[in-house]
Amino acid sequence: MEIEEVLARYVDKIYPSKEQFLKVLNSGKKLTIYHGVDPTGPQLHLGHSTNYLLLRFLQDLGHKIIFLIGDFTARIGDPSDKNATRKPLSENQIKENIKNYKQQIEKIISFQKPNAAEFRFNSEWFDQIALKDFFGLTFNFTAQQMIERDLFQKRIKEGKPLSLNEFFYPIFQAYDSVALKVDAEIGGTDQTFNMLIGRTLVERLLNKEKFVITTPLLINPKTNQKMMSKTEGNYIALNNQPKEMFGKIMALPDETIIPCFEMCTTVSLQLIKQYE
Numbered sequence: 001m002e003i004e005e006v007l008a009r010y011v012d013k014i015y016p017s018k019e020q021f022l023k024v025l026n027s028g029k030k031l032t033i034y035h036g037v038d039p040t041g042p043q044l045h046l047g048h049s050t051n052y053l054l055l056r057f058l059q060d061l062g063h064k065i066i067f068l069i070g071d072f073t074a075r076i077g078d079p080s081d082k083n084a085t086r087k088p089l090s091e092n093q094i095k096e097n098i099k100n101y102k103q104q105i106e107k108i109i110s111f112q113k114p115n116a117a118e119f120r121f122n123s124e125w126f127d128q129i130a131l132k133d134f135f136g137l138t139f140n141f142t143a144q145q146m147i148e149r150d151l152f153q154k155r156i157k158e159g160k161p162l163s164l165n166e167f168f169y170p171i172f173q174a175y176d177s178v179a180l181k182v183d184a185e186i187g188g189t190d191q192t193f194n195m196l197i198g199r200t201l202v203e204r205l206l207n208k209e210k211f212v213i214t215t216p217l218l219i220n221p222k223t224n225q226k227m228m229s230k231t232e233g234n235y236i237a238l239n240n241q242p243k244e245m246f247g248k249i250m251a252l253p254d255e256t257i258i259p260c261f262e263m264c265t266t267v268s269l270q271l272i273k274q275y276e
Helices: 003-010 018-026 046-060 091-098 101-105 131-138 143-147 150-157 164-180 189-206 242-250 254-264 269-275
Strands: 013-015 032-037 064-069 118-121 184-188 211-215
Touching: 003 018, 003 046, 003 254, 013 018, 013 189, 018 211, 032 046, 032 164, 046 064, 046 184, 046 211, 046 254, 064 164, 131 164, 143 150, 143 164, 164 189, 184 189, 189 211, 254 269
Parallel strands: 032 064, 032 184, 064 118, 184 211
Antiparallel strands: 013 211
């Protein structure tokens, strides 16, 4: 696939713009690009695969790919796309959840030379950071910036509690970009707020551009409901046994077939059009 087709297929938006990102890609500069995931369960699923397919394409172009496990931030709980405060995970739960992550991810992303992707953990820096240094980061943002977040406004209107750690979570995720000194971050549209906070922090602390690349979520076009959710348990895992995966795919509603082809495979758009 050509880069234009890849971006049109797997990308929702690019900040500051697709044109600027393409200009850098075409310049021959090798970028450091990362994607992060909090280990809230032991399995990764097809809803994540859009990110991984995009990462693999960029890896094949020669860019440095970092897959970051939020083993520290999982202890806090990402509020993104949640109607209630997440329960923080214990260190033992996190260790158990991440045991097979690498084997699942390498079905798509290569951890072999040449240009092997890196597998990192954000506890590398957060277990070392001093409290005074963390509070130094908070001076870059205001309470108004955090409270304006749509999901927080929704919870306030519904009278649901907001924990203080949920306000801090985007700053923790933002610092991952600084610690890794990345040029770009890839994540679902539900992570846009967190990733843009990271863009601000990279600009202020590293004085450099950080591209934010959002990928569309896998949505049932008929119900507008998210199709793959670890919280609700209705997902197709990357490490399901073949028969189990086949059965789950065959059970998908008809209206989801084309979105799954487009976002979870590398089947050509021409062939997908024929299936449609």
